[in-house]
Amino acid sequence: MDDNLTKTNGWGELHLAYQFALGIGTSVLAELTVVWRGMELALTHGLAPLVVEVDATTVISLLKSRAFGKWEVQHMIMRIVYLQQLLVADVQHVFREANGAADHLAKEAASLQLTRVLHHDDITDILRGILCLDRQGVPHLLRG
Numbered sequence: 761m762d763d764n765l766t767k768t769n770g771w772g773e774l775h776l777a778y779q780f781a782l783g784i785g786t787s788v789l790a791e792l793t794v795v796w797r798g799m800e801l802a803l804t805h806g807l808a809p810l811v812v813e814v815d816a817t818t819v820i821s822l823l824k825s826r827a828f829g830k831w832e833v834q835h836m837i838m839r840i841v842y843l844q845q846l847l848v849a850d851v852q853h854v855f856r857e858a859n860g861a862a863d864h865l866a867k868e869a870a871s872l873q874l875t876r877v878l879h880h881d882d883i884t885d886i887l888r889g890i891l892c893l894d895r896q897g898v899p900h901l902l903r904g
């Protein structure tokens with residue numbers, strides 16, 4: 761399982777992205793890990809205030825309720841809530857079709873077993889195309 765974070769200006773212009781392979785685990789723990797690592801990266805790079813978009817409604821519910829559960833999940837929720845306060849961050853739901861850049865980066869990280877931070881000048885032409893469609897408000901069409 762892999763995931764990533766992208767930081768754009770809200771109109772599809774990439775400022776910072778990261779990719780990493782997570783290995784095997786639950787989807788909820790993976791999504792929470794991505795949010796936490798992304799917020800840590802945002803803190804390191806001074807990207808605050810911050811809006812974090814997540815396509816997993818379960819994660820949104822867990823963060824809003826600060827639900828108790830397995831230790832790993834509760835520990836991650838506590839970390840994220842702390843970072844939300846530091847970064848003045850709002851975690852919001854976004855439909856997966858609107859998360860094309862993140863989907864592309866996650867699949868690339870999985871296939872190549874990547875761990876890296878990307879800046880504006882590092883992105884590929886394919887990702888630039890996805891971001892261009894994002895600027896135009898065109899949803900990302902998912903391939904099986």
